[in-house]
Amino acid sequence: MPTLVMKFGGTSVANMDRIRRVAKRIGVEVAKGYDVIVILSAMSGKTNELVGWVEETAPIYDAREYDAVVSSGENVTAGLMALTLDAMDVPARSWQGWQVPVQTTSVHSAARINDISTENINAKFAEGMKVAVVAGFQGISEEGRITTLGRGGSDTTAVAFTAAFGAERCDIYTDVDGVYTTDPRITDKARKLDKIAFEEMLELASLGAKVLQTRSVELAMRFKVRLRVLSSFEEQTENSGTLVCDEEEIMEDNVVAGVACQRDEAKITLISVADRPGIAAAIFVPLSKAGVNVDMIVQNISEEGRTDMTFSCPVDHVARAESAIAEIKSSGEINFRDLIIDKDVAKVSVVGIGMRSHTGVAAQMFEVLHKEGINIKVITTSEIKISVLVDRKYMELAVQALHDAFELDKAG
Ligand code: ASP
Ligand code: MG
Numbered sequence: 001m002p003t004l005v006m007k008f009g010g011t012s013v014a015n016m017d018r019i020r021r022v023a024k025r026i027g028v029e030v031a032k033g034y035d036v037i038v039i040l041s042a043m044s045g046k047t048n049e050l051v052g053w054v055e056e057t058a059p060i061y062d063a064r065e066y067d068a069v070v071s072s073g074e075n076v077t078a079g080l081m082a083l084t085l086d087a088m089d090v091p092a093r094s095w096q097g098w099q100v101p102v103q104t105t106s107v108h109s110a111a112r113i114n115d116i117s118t119e120n121i122n123a124k125f126a127e128g129m130k131v132a133v134v135a136g137f138q139g140i141s142e143e144g145r146i147t148t149l150g151r152g153g154s155d156t157t158a159v160a161f162t163a164a165f166g167a168e169r170c171d172i173y174t175d176v177d178g179v180y181t182t183d184p185r186i187t188d189k190a191r192k193l194d195k196i197a198f199e200e201m202l203e204l205a206s207l208g209a210k211v212l213q214t215r216s217v218e219l220a221m222r223f224k225v226r227l228r229v230l231s232s233f234e235e236q237t238e239n240s241g242t243l244v245c246d247e248e249e250i251m252e253d254n255v256v257a258g259v260a261c262q263r264d265e266a267k268i269t270l271i272s273v274a275d276r277p278g279i280a281a282a283i284f285v286p287l288s289k290a291g292v293n294v295d296m297i298v299q300n301i302s303e304e305g306r307t308d309m310t311f312s313c314p315v316d317h318v319a320r321a322e323s324a325i326a327e328i329k330s331s332g333e334i335n336f337r338d339l340i341i342d343k344d345v346a347k348v349s350v351v352g353i354g355m356r357s358h359t360g361v362a363a364q365m366f367e368v369l370h371k372e373g374i375n376i377k378v379i380t381t382s383e384i385k386i387s388v389l390v391d392r393k394y395m396e397l398a399v400q401a402l403h404d405a406f407e408l409d410k411a412g
Helices: 016-031 046-057 063-070 072-087 119-126 154-165 198-206 214-223 279-289 315-330 361-371 392-405
Strands: 003-008 035-040 092-095 102-104 113-116 131-135 138-140 146-148 170-174 195-197 227-231 242-245 258-274 297-299 306-314 338-351 378-382 385-391
Touching (some): 016 035, 016 072, 063 072, 072 092, 092 119, 113 154, 119 131, 198 214, 198 258, 258 279, 258 315, 279 297
Parallel strands (some): 003 035, 003 170, 170 227, 195 242
Antiparallel strands (some): 258 306, 258 338, 378 385
């Protein structure tokens, strides 16, 4: 039997009514002749509630018990779904991570999957089970403790199962009907993409298009898992949703695939630090140890042996960054004249694999921003992406203008 993996997010299983609707959807695929592996999230809001309870009990908690608690939301939906399917005469069984087992590292609350056994589930398929309903987001460590994969982790569970079982495809059902050229709340010209390359999706996912957990896309790219993002609230046709796939499958050739943005960024500049070997390490190693998620880094050319170092990070990491920098300064490891913190910036990026072979995208982007009178504060580029920091109040305007200029409302 061909195998299909279907993943349903929290809003798709938010109550009994929706669980029944999803069960019908699963029944349709079973009727087509598939053995189906269903990966479920907790009911929407549940994981947040569980996290809240843990924090209330112990502000500084033992991550092993955090995982024991927050993994439980998925146990509930998995069991309920198996019951619902059985009541519809679709033979189903629920599986918690440890029962499969899904072997993970011991990094609690951010574990990585090492191995997924196919034996137990395949044995049940051989006995006539049609649907394995697996609790997403969870696994078991070498020490035999329950682990979780980080928020949004059931996407990663779904991709990992698709690879492990050699399933035909991984369908991710969510509350949006696909991946868009930009956030539809920012411009109503945003267009749903039929296909997007793994690398583009990876950039868009990590840039704040929060449809898929970034790690799930990394994994899909590594194992060439074809991922389809679909709405669980709409009737499905062959062309529903967005297929995330290898770039060879993409015929459309828009140079730019999408415009992404991240609203709550901050820019921190150390003015006049000594320009000598080891200075970047002296700054960024402590920042990393302090858990500051540094994104862009720009070092200027130096004058008389001194240079400016600028980096960006999420606004809510600024306090941590400040105290880490104060510590390295007071330890005498580095000195600088001034520390400038700008908490009112946003990042806007254009992404597209077409940039590898087309020149002039950066120039066009800068021209568009110039015409709108938007000042660019920091620029970074990669092979398939150009990102700028701008004042936060111009973020929407920048996205709209770029979306228009690159004609993303039209298929390429
Ligand atoms: N329920 C977990 C979370 O909210 C995992 C998931 O839904 O993907 O992060
Ligand atoms: Mg999610």
